Amino acid sequence: MSLVSQAFVLPIDQQTLPLDLTSTLACGQCFRWRVDGDGAWNGVVGRDLVRLSMGPEGLIIESSTTPTAELAESLAGYLRLDDDLPGLHARLGGDPHLREAFDNYPGLRLMRQEPWETLAGFILSSTSNIPRISKTVELLSDTFGDEVELDGIRRRTFASAESLAEAGEQRLRELGCGFRAPYLAGAAEAVATGRLPLDELRGAPYENVVGRLTELKGVGEKIADCAMLFSLDRLEAFPADRWVRKVLTDLYDLPANISYDGAREWAWERWGGDAGYANQYLFWNARQSTRPMRISQ
DNA sequence: TAATAACCTCGCAA
DNA sequence: ATTGCGAGGTTAT
Numbered sequence: 001m002s003l004v005s006q007a008f009v010l011p012i013d014q015q016t017l018p019l020d021l022t023s024t025l026a027c028g029q030c031f032r033w034r035v036d037g038d039g040a041w042n043g044v045v046g047r048d049l050v051r052l053s054m055g056p057e058g059l060i061i062e063s064s065t066t067p068t069a070e071l072a073e074s075l076a077g078y079l080r081l082d083d084d085l086p087g088l089h090a091r092l093g094g095d096p097h098l099r100e101a102f103d104n105y106p107g108l109r110l111m112r113q114e115p116w117e118t119l120a121g122f123i124l125s126s127t128s129n130i131p132r133i134s135k136t137v138e139l140l141s142d143t144f145g146d147e148v149e150l151d152g153i154r155r156r157t158f159a160s161a162e163s164l165a166e167a168g169e170q171r172l173r174e175l176g177c178g179f180r181a182p183y184l185a186g187a188a189e190a191v192a193t194g195r196l197p198l199d200e201l202r203g204a205p206y207e208n209v210v211g212r213l214t215e216l217k218g219v220g221e222k223i224a225d226c227a228m229l230f231s232l233d234r235l236e237a238f239p240a241d242r243w244v245r246k247v248l249t250d251l252y253d254l255p256a257n258i259s260y261d262g263a264r265e266w267a268w269e270r271w272g273g274d275a276g277y278a279n280q281y282l283f284w285n286a287r288q289s290t291r292p293m294r295i296s297q
Numbered sequence: 298t299a300a301t302a303a304c305c306t307c308g309c310a311a
Numbered sequence: 312a313t314t315g316c317g318a319g320g321t322t323a324t
Binding site for chain 1: 319320322
């Protein structure tokens with residue numbers, strides 16, 4: 001088994017360090033991870049095509065570049081393995097609705113994705129759905145990304161901001177972006193020119209980051225919150241979409257017409273810096289129990 | 298400040 | 312197979 005010999009195993013103790021690849025990679029925070037026939041997940045992280053699966057001793061990592069301890073460390077950051085999930089479950093588990101979500105998806109983790117890919121993906125999410133977003137993101141990558149190969153699997157890196165800026169609105173419309181095409185092209189231009197330095201936003205105050213992101217046409221508070229929560233280390237971000245808002249009204253008795261800011265303030269009072277995790281667990285639990293998504297391809 | 302229509306196209310259900 | 316509906320929001324009125 002030459003494949004196994006090339007794999008790197010990152011020890012995982014599910015008791016102290018729970019990790020569930022399926023819920024983490026399928027819960028709607030990322031758009032480019034797929035399960036293959038063996039039940040392993042493959043996705044592109046930076047310039048590497050990576051294949052992940054859970055073995056008895058931990059996370060099995062294969063990569064288009066030789067899997068090393070350094071890559072494993074990088075993926076540990078990508079999967080936010082440093083987040084204390086048991087602690088989170090203990091802090092918020094008194095809430096019966098979160099308790100249910102924790103019990104259903106105990107190893108669901110937020111991720112630390114690349115800011116540009118995340119922002120672009122969620123610009124495309126506007127009035128759309130996960131299958132369509134995934135398809136468009138993949139088409140953009142197939143068109144503008146660089147090929148990477150692992151054990152016969154061929155994928156491409158995500159389309160750079162430069163490539164999408166150069167492509168322009170009309171080309172992005174041809175590739176199925178619809179009315180989001182000018183938004184994506186504009187964001188790509190801002191990032192490519194350095195006018196919007198995404199990586200420098202990581203440490204800035206919350207309101208400043210929201211302010212910078214929402215300067216972009218097509219990026220409102222919800223999409224800004226998604227980019228912040230899924231890629232910019234802002235775990236307090238609370239991207240209340242229609243599913244989460246329905247949870248807030250149906251399960252927590254908040255008024256249906258509560259403002260976006262009102263929902264965020266309410267979440268911060270209740271969950272503080274854990275608001276982002278609460279959001280994702282509630283989103284995925286509601287989404288799966290209402291209209292379960294088929295996890296495949 | 299708050300409500301409403303328009304925006305592209307595609308996936309999915311009937 | 313074909314049709315019709317609604318989709319993880321934002322902007323413009």
